[in-house]
Amino acid sequence: MRNAPWLGTLTVVGSGAAALTIILLVVVVMANILIGGWDTLSWEFLSAAPTEGMTAGGVFPAIVGTFLRVILMSIVGVPIGAITAIYLSEYASQRSIFARFIRFAVNTLAGVPAIVFGLFGLGFFIQFVGGGMDRAFGDGVELRWAQPNLLWASLTMALMTLPVVIVSVEEAMRNVPRELREASLALGASRWQTVYKVVLPNSITGLLTGGVLAVSRGAGEVAPILFTGAAYFLPHLPNSLSDQFMELGYHIYVMSTQSPDVEATMGIQYATTLVLLLLTFSLNFAAVYLRYRMRKRAIA
């Protein structure tokens, strides 16, 4: 192609405009939410339950539900993901069929839409596992496990966030220099001792990053918990794994589509969105910071 001067100018202007659009988009979205939600956001809003048919009051139960779900999800998902990553990085041969199969599965899992995870949770956890549990332990009349609850929602989320954990933990473990593994093995350490005493301590920030990324991905998702545990409104906080729970993302959805008076709850919707965004942003920020620390240490 001929080198036309106008092409260079066009590239600069075009890419600049594209970049500006992105920034503008973020600013507009954030400003909109901030302005809309600022007046409603208060200590009371964060610490009180919804009242008056969800047209007043706060979002405390939804915050609690989100936290519980995220914590349970991490307790299940991070160890399984970390162990898988340890296997892939430390034990599996690069050409092993089994390891390739795991990688293929992880990549596929990462591409599955969230709503499909929700349906899977409904079919597998609630109907199959929960139904089985009720038949085995229940009185045959009352449904205890074969219905949406905190446990099934958290497990569904754990499955969905597994690829994030596996990929980031494995990357962190691969960043540990081979020389350190060799040093440990040459001293007569077993593979597991090497993993436990050398590889894991040197990739701990990566492990944390994986956990935080999974949490921040999980905290914002609503689709997987639509059928597996989120409740429209509950008068009490969940106090067992078999209870349903309120959740921030779902709460926004409910109030903007299902509420008897959408207009009246505008402030609450904005403020809830703001809370959810602040939550996921601070988690993302924590992940970025941990990763930065990790990179800096890897270079040093």
Add this chain to the structure above:
Amino acid sequence: MTTSMDETRIRTEGLNLFYGPKQALKSVSVDLKKSRVTALIGPSGCGKSTFLRALNRMNDLIDDVHVEGKVLIEGVDIYDPKVDVVELRKRVGMIFQKSNPFPKSIYENVAYGPRINGVNDRSKLDEMVERSLRQAALWDEVKDDLTKSGLALSGGQQQRLCIARAMAVNPEILLMDEPASALDPIATAKIEELIYQLKSTYTIVIVTHNMQQAARVSDDTAFFYLGELIEMDETKKMFTAPSKKQTEDYVTGRFG
């Protein structure tokens, strides 16, 4: 050790080693003696490092490595399926080309080996750490800041720390893969002096690119070329009157 100076500690019989389809060692048969330093020399890619790593099965870590023949240490074939690799590596320590202290304190670096062997008693660990650091001629330089990171030491000190760390598990054999190639002449001299002092206690096998170093530190020298052991003899003889033409060409610097 009540054995004579000439007793064999490591013997290989027809050792072939393949990386996938590529043969890296061709029928290497050799006897390495107790209380002596054996230098492995030869041009890059001749198989001397591969041979060294075959002696503590570090090559096992690489995918697709295939070994034929025997490596006998004290008469036991270390490639026998019944042999515990972890136990083997406790007996055969290794020092790497690039010093590789753990990102831990000096103390914890040396205590690593004893700890994985289940030693947790503080006074016993203290004693082992001091003894190993003294053996590695590092104690006087670091005794006041054992809690300092091993990575804060100079290159030569790091390498001596690695030697101390290897000695803390009481190996019988020390394998050294160009241990001084990344060090300045003063640090190199210290390492060489250390090797000289250690040979009464350990069987030492050292890979080196440096002819003068081989001549200075070793009792025996083995010359490898294209995966084959061309010649092995006393170092004095290898450097003055080798029996093979290739050896002479290499030690006199005509190729390599």
